[in-house]
Amino acid sequence: MEMRAPEEIEIGQDITPPILPLAFTLSDSSLHSHCSSCFHPLNPKIPKPKPNNSHNPVPIPCNSHCNSSLLYCSHHCRHADADLHVSSGECHLFLQSDTSTWPSELSQLRLALRLFLCFQKLGFLSPEFLVSGRIGGLMSNREKFDIPGRIREGGRIMCLARRMRDGRFGNVVGESATDEMVLCLVLTNAVEVQVSEGRTIGVAVYGPGFSWFNHSCSPNASYRFSLTGFIGEPGSLEPGFRVTPCGEEGTFKAWNGDEDKLTNGSCKYGPKVMIRSIKSIKKGEEVCVAYADLLHPKMLRQSELWEKYRFVCCCDRCNSSPLTYVDRILQQNAANHSTCLDLDHSLCVEEAYRELTDCLDQAITEYMSSGNPESCCEMLEKMLIESSKTEQSQPLEPSPSNFKLHPLHHLSLNSYMTLASAYRIRALDSDSDKDNQLEAFELSRAGAAYSLLLAGATHHLFSSDSSLIAPAAHFWISAGESLMGLVKSSKWSSIIKKSSGFNLSSLLTQRSGKCLLLTELELGFVLRDGFDVVCKGFLACISRISPKVWPFLVHGLPYLKDINDPLDFSWLGMTARHEAQALIGGCECEGVAYIEEETIWKGLVLFALHCLLYGGYLTSVCYGPHCYLIGHVRNLLYGGEGSSLSENVENIC
Structure with a gap:
């Protein structure tokens, strides 16, 4: 089955209505922190419910006496979900003593x-x-x-839970065939529900209206989740389907072409999902979304797709010969830009690659389990330094004993992601101690540098493949947030005091007259100019600021000091970067000099604003203007004030 566009669809348009799930449940780790009905977060610290609030943050137990710890944010949510919890057998799943034989999350x-x-x-x-x-x-x-033992065990546990629900006990051998089939359907079709900071809080299965969208590693659409209210809530303007299902006639007839069944199952509540175009789609073209991480190289994507969904991807990106620029750069050894024909060399490179992968996995695992960000930083930076290119101007000579990581390798990108997070955690921990505020500033500076490098590297790849719009949006917002945290540090106290306590709404007077990109982006993230023009204009702006503030950010950081420019990777020998031309109204984002502390601060502020507003623009294209990330960006920019930046500004150049 597949979904095709019966008409031309422009970039950044919703192409389905909000689709309710057939079934959904919280992840195991979210059972104590989120409502099991609406998925909204709980706040057990609030002793009394707020009046006239349908989402009461005070946790309410399910009262099924199953020790499941299912919690609800209101009596309304408990009434909607608690009966399903019991009648499905989920309640009795928690009463079983041998569920530890299931090797994965019980949420499945x-x-x-x-x-x-x-x-x-x-x-x-x-x-x-x-x-x-x-x-x-x-x-x-x-x-x-091909792991029937696991499927049989899962089916047995499900069948036993349903028998316990009905008051029947005993051997379930031979009764679990349908349970096994439904379980396999979950493993094949379930999607992780991610909202607010991208954290997975639950899993859901949707009907054909969502599940019939096929995967592509170069998709033309994306999907987002919404936790707002129940079906039929008044005042919501929802688009209809702008796609047509195609494929096996019998399969489609099973749903009788009924749009209600294509849209929703039996649930009248739960996380809604909506599809949105991220490219212009031609009439008759198949509409596809991504099931895998698009910043993984081909070999990892193929492995992930087979393990999770049991298919081999044959999309244009995977079938490209030679490999696309993005796939080459994500997996290529920096010491060898050509195809290696020497068997011994190839085996040695594979072994070195495995060692680096194991090192990264070990650092991340220890960080997540022990909560020791300092050890994680030391391990990853040592790995990056020892395995990186020493010169950016010339490719290294092939060496059978080395596997050199360049800054765009997928292992490098994963390392930057982890380092940015780890340094941020370390900075927050140090900032709580007044005696360590200088250390907190240095840690925050390192975190901002890694975050900016990650955003710049992803932007370079996004310039070659616009399917990468979602990670580009996330990483630019993250970079802007890290830079914003840095410029608010007490180190700049005298400068901040002169700038009215660092209120962005009063910091940017006259700025709109100097940078039309900032002005247009600030006006609701919707620009009059075309998408490509906006992207090139953004690169033009930050390419002028970056050389002046990057040396300050990376000072004293052994690995990062060898990265000359977080935006320009043309030295790799395979250029896919957009021309840095100021195509949006003569931008004047210049004038920051490294030698003056106050001007460095102003340059960092400008950089942060560009990152946040551009990241917000990409997000609005990818997910729509009302998604949680847009709210997060606006909160960072306005601090909840809601006033326009262009209303009261002050020239900061």
Whole structure:
């Protein structure tokens, strides 16, 4: 099955209405922190409910006596979900003593039990529906899972939970075939629900209206989640479907072409999902989204897609010969820009690559488990220094004993991501101690530098493949936030005092007259100019600021000091970078000199503003103007004031 556009669709347009799930559940780690019905966060510190608030932050237990620890934010949410919790058998799953035999998250089994009940209510578990290997139009892929022991065990646990629900006990051998099929359908079709800071808080299965969108490693659409309210809430203007399902006739007839069934299942609440175009889509073109991390090279994407969804991707990016620029650069050895034909050399490179991968995985695992960001930073920076190119101007000679990481290798990008987070945590910990505020500033500076390098590297790849708009948006916002945290440091106290306590709404007077990009981006993230013009104009602006503030950011950092420019990677020998031309109204984002502290601060402020506003613009294209990231950007810019930056500004150049 697939979805195609019956008409031309421009970039940045919603192409489905909000789609409610067939079934959903919180991840195991979110059971104590989020409402099991609406997925909104709970706040147990508030002793009393706020009046006239439908989402009461005081946790309310499910009262099913199953020790599940399911919590709800209001009686309304508990009433909507608690019966499903019990009647699906999920309640009795928590009462079992041997669920430890299931090697993955219990959320997969809990979701499968809820989905089983949904299919029962819809009448989709009768033999005529099961014979095709699909349930409700969704593929189960039962025959493709080569780990039958795991599937059988999961089906056994599900079947036992449902028998306990019905007051039946005993051997379940031979009764779990349908449970296994539903479980495989969950493993094949479930999607992680991510909102607010990109953290996975739950999993959900949606009907064909969402699940029939196929994967591509160079997609033309993206999806976002919304936790706002229940279906049928007044005042919401929702678009209809702008795609047409195509494929197996019998499969489509199973849903009778019913748009309500394509849109929603039995749920009338839960996390909604919506599809949005990230490229211009031609009439008749297939609309695809990404199931895998697009910043992974081909070999990792293929492995991830097979492990999770049991298919081999044959999209244009994966079938490209030679590899696309992005895939070459994400996996290429910096010491060898040509294809290596020497077997011994190739084996040695593979071994070195595995060692670096193990080092990265070990550092991240220890960081997540022990909470020791300092050790993580030391381990990753040592790895980067020892394995990086020493000169940016000339490629290294091939050496069978070395695997050199360049700044755009996917292991480098993952390292920057982890380092930016680890340095930020260290800075926050140090800032709480007044005696360590200078140390906190230095740590914050390092975190901002890694965050900026990550954004610049991703932008370089995004310039070659616009499918990377989502990570580019996230990383530019993260870089802007890190820079904003740096310029608010007490180190600049005298400068901040002169700037009215660093209120952005009063910092940018006259700025609009000097940088039309900032002015236009600030006006709701919607520009009159074309998408490519905006991207080139942004690069033109920050290319003028970067050389003046980058030396300050990387001073004393052994690995980063060898990175001459976080925006220009043309020295790699494969240029895909946009021309840095000021195409948006004669930008004057210049005048920052490294030698003057006050001017460095102003340059960092300008850089932060560009990052946040451009990241917000990309986000509005990718997810729409009302997503949580846009709210986050506006909060960083306005601090909740809601006033326009261009209303009261002051020239900071």
